[in-house]
Amino acid sequence: MITIEIKAPYLIFVGTETNPTEAKTGAGMFEWRPELCKGQLALEGGGLPINLPIMSIAEAKEAGVKSLIIGTAAIGGAIPEQWLDTLEEALMAGIDIVAGVHKRLNQIERLSAAALKSGAELIDVRVPPEDLPVGTGKKRTGKRILMVGTDCAVGKKYTALALEKDMKKAAMNVDFRASGQTGIMIAGKGIPIDAVVADFISGAAELLSPDNTDDHWDVIEGQGGIFHPGYSGVSMGLLVGSQPDAFVVCHDAGRTHIGGWDDFPLPSIEDVIERTISIGRQTNPDIRCVGVSINSSVLDEGQRLEYLRDLSARLNLPCVDPLKGGTGVIVERIKAEFPSSIL
Amino acid sequence: MITIEIKAPYLIFVGTETNPTEAKTGAGMFEWRPELCKGQLALEGGGLPINLPIMSIAEAKEAGVKSLIIGTAAIGGAIPEQWLDTLEEALMAGIDIVAGVHKRLNQIERLSAAALKSGAELIDVRVPPEDLPVGTGKKRTGKRILMVGTDCAVGKKYTALALEKDMKKAAMNVDFRASGQTGIMIAGKGIPIDAVVADFISGAAELLSPDNTDDHWDVIEGQGGIFHPGYSGVSMGLLVGSQPDAFVVCHDAGRTHIGGWDDFPLPSIEDVIERTISIGRQTNPDIRCVGVSINSSVLDEGQRLEYLRDLSARLNLPCVDPLKGGTGVIVERIKAEFPSSIL
Numbered sequence: 070m071i072t073i074e075i076k077a078p079y080l081i082f083v084g085t086e087t088n089p090t091e092a093k094t095g096a097g098m099f100e101w102r103p104e105l106c107k108g109q110l111a112l113e114g115g116g117l118p119i120n121l122p123i124m125s126i127a128e129a130k131e132a133g134v135k136s137l138i139i140g141t142a143a144i145g146g147a148i149p150e151q152w153l154d155t156l157e158e159a160l161m162a163g164i165d166i167v168a169g170v171h172k173r174l175n176q177i178e179r180l181s182a183a184a185l186k187s188g189a190e191l192i193d194v195r196v197p198p199e200d201l202p203v204g205t206g207k208k209r210t211g212k213r214i215l216m217v218g219t220d221c222a223v224g225k226k227y228t229a230l231a232l233e234k235d236m237k238k239a240a241m242n243v244d245f246r247a248s249g250q251t252g253i254m255i256a257g258k259g260i261p262i263d264a265v266v267a268d269f270i271s272g273a274a275e276l277l278s279p280d281n282t283d284d285h286w287d288v289i290e291g292q293g294g295i296f297h298p299g300y301s302g303v304s305m306g307l308l309v310g311s312q313p314d315a316f317v318v319c320h321d322a323g324r325t326h327i328g329g330w331d332d333f334p335l336p337s338i339e340d341v342i343e344r345t346i347s348i349g350r351q352t353n354p355d356i357r358c359v360g361v362s363i364n365s366s367v368l369d370e371g372q373r374l375e376y377l378r379d380l381s382a383r384l385n386l387p388c389v390d391p392l393k394g395g396t397g398v399i400v401e402r403i404k405a406e407f408p409s410s411i412l
Numbered sequence: 413m414i415t416i417e418i419k420a421p422y423l424i425f426v427g428t429e430t431n432p433t434e435a436k437t438g439a440g441m442f443e444w445r446p447e448l449c450k451g452q453l454a455l456e457g458g459g460l461p462i463n464l465p466i467m468s469i470a471e472a473k474e475a476g477v478k479s480l481i482i483g484t485a486a487i488g489g490a491i492p493e494q495w496l497d498t499l500e501e502a503l504m505a506g507i508d509i510v511a512g513v514h515k516r517l518n519q520i521e522r523l524s525a526a527a528l529k530s531g532a533e534l535i536d537v538r539v540p541p542e543d544l545p546v547g548t549g550k551k552r553t554g555k556r557i558l559m560v561g562t563d564c565a566v567g568k569k570y571t572a573l574a575l576e577k578d579m580k581k582a583a584m585n586v587d588f589r590a591s592g593q594t595g596i597m598i599a600g601k602g603i604p605i606d607a608v609v610a611d612f613i614s615g616a617a618e619l620l621s622p623d624n625t626d627d628h629w630d631v632i633e634g635q636g637g638i639f640h641p642g643y644s645g646v647s648m649g650l651l652v653g654s655q656p657d658a659f660v661v662c663h664d665a666g667r668t669h670i671g672g673w674d675d676f677p678l679p680s681i682e683d684v685i686e687r688t689i690s691i692g693r694q695t696n697p698d699i700r701c702v703g704v705s706i707n708s709s710v711l712d713e714g715q716r717l718e719y720l721r722d723l724s725a726r727l728n729l730p731c732v733d734p735l736k737g738g739t740g741v742i743v744e745r746i747k748a749e750f751p752s753s754i755l
Contacts, residue, residue, distance in 0.1 A: 204642040268643060
């Protein structure tokens with residue numbers, strides 16, 4: 070498979086950051102893949118309040134670390150000058166550097182020189198693999214569930230990771246498939262679908278969830294929104310190439326308009342379900358919605374319970390806020406709808 | 413506007429080719445833009461049977477030629493070694509070279525060196541402009557008509573060029589807008605939409621048909637097909653970004669399945685109309701179909717007339733083969749549907 074691949078275990082680099090909200094990539098990697106994180110590396114004054122020891126490059130090397138993950142964003146998305154000594158030291162110790170920053174790592178001379186010398190790799194999760202194919206539309210084996218959104222930034226990645234965790238707990242055979250940069254860092258592989266050349270969107274999506282055993286589920290991170298004035302082409306290609314058996318609609322309870330596109334009212338959840346099924350049928354005639362995931366941070370607990378109950382009655386679907394109690398009822402629905410996919 | 417731009421007038425380079433079907437870019441430029449073509453340049457034994465004088469680089473320079481257009485494809489899509497003397501001579505005479513070949517022109521050392529020395533440009537119509545924006549979805553002034561297809565290669569570019577010609581004949585204010593490489597060469601500008609990074613498809617489509625006067629029509633070349641298993645993301649982004657007032661469905665009467673994707677039956681023209689309206693309404697609530705363009709090359713004349721008559725009755729739309737009698741009835745429909753857009 071020609072997706073980006075990151076070697077585990079990881080050392081999370083957080084610079085001088087101390088706040089997990091600011092260093093959300095690093096904090097997210099520890100939240101979702103603690104077993105792959107050996108330690109965190111901070112500059113003077115930095116360090117996240119998470120259960121990962123602060124390590125030097127030498128200690129990380131000793132502990133078997135294969136990749137240093139840049140887990141925090143600097144102002145402007147660049148690599149600050151004062152990080153370079155540390156990053157160079159890591160490369161010279163044979164540790165790969167992984168980042169999703171705006172400037173490409175291999176355009177920073179000290180880093181490309183050190184990588185060339187040591188053989189360690191510079192992995193830029195915003196750069197798609199080369200020579201992607203055009204989508205074939207051919208049916209693949211195994212099962213797939215795609216996150217789709219009423220908008221961008223409504224919890225598609227979080228929902229996919231929560232579903233993966235809860236499906237694993239239910240003894241299902243499952244893999245999270247990342248289609249965006251933070252997801253790729255967490256999964257250790259994937260393709261940044263929004264950075265792919267237009268002709269190859271669905272081909273890249275096909276690579277992301279290859280043939281698998283009949284009992285296997287790919288939980289695919291969504292991108293954009295099928296009604297989005299800027300990004301619907303990405304969402305369309307990802308949907309067609311993913312050929313999902315099932316999908317979950319992700320929605321933010323506080324949103325009325327497309328974020329940043331204030332002239333565009335948000336589509337209803339029903340609209341998103343209808344269009345996703347209509348388009349998805351081309352590559353999977355059995356596609357169906359199995360639940361709704363709500364970011365309910367604008368609601369208090371009483372409001373949230375009422376909102377989820379009303380929505381569930383209206384749509385006849387399990388509706389959850391994955392942050393408050395997980396995705397268990399959606400997992401139950403998946404098992405009920407696809408009994409042959411259970412081990 | 414940051415689209416590709418080609419300087420007229422042109423010298424059409426045809427290598428050793430003598431057959432207009434093989435040199436279809438060169439022949440197409442002369443067919444649709446004869447007023448911009450000063451001559452053709454052939455190597456020993458070459459030359460198209462069209463009404464364009466064979467010219468040397470020196471004669472072309474003398475005649476005011478600004479761009480040499482590579483109007484024929486070589487085997488494998490490369491630039492053959494034996495073309496380089498001529499191309500270098502053109503560059504040194506200050507004439508730009510324009511091509512849509514697989515290997516980038518600026519990666520051919522003799523050409524990039526000559527261009528650097530003379531200041532002439534190497535223009536690769538398969539390379540989109542840099543720094544494209546994300547689509548805003550904002551309503552633009554002027555009118556737009558988009559070609560959409562039941563498949564790729566069903567005559568979308570030809571139909572758009574025929575419509576432009578017939579609308580001009582009807583004294584309408586109109587411009588062909590090219591979204592693919594051959595179209596860009598013919599139009600002298602445009603953006604190769606299928607080569608744009610996924611996030612910017614609809615943003616690029618917005619640039620392609622900018623604000624204009626109320627009586628002005630952009631006739632936009634389509635790409636792919638909204639039901640295509642490989643390219644529907646491109647078609648979706650182009651549709652959303654083009655915000656067309658009207659569209660024409662292009663179809664090949666002899667096709668039953670998506671070309672090259674034999675497991676996929678072709679969508680019906682009705683399906684394409686319905687989905688195009690459903691998606692197009694997001695950025696233009698008044699979108700409507702104004703006609704159907706048929707490539708009827710598999711039918712004899714009697715069959716063609718019957719086919720077009722039946723189709724027209726079934727859809728209640730003007731249906732034409734633009735190669736056999738033009739697009740006049742579609743132009744009439746546009747004028748009837750949009751009376752305020754007539755001068």
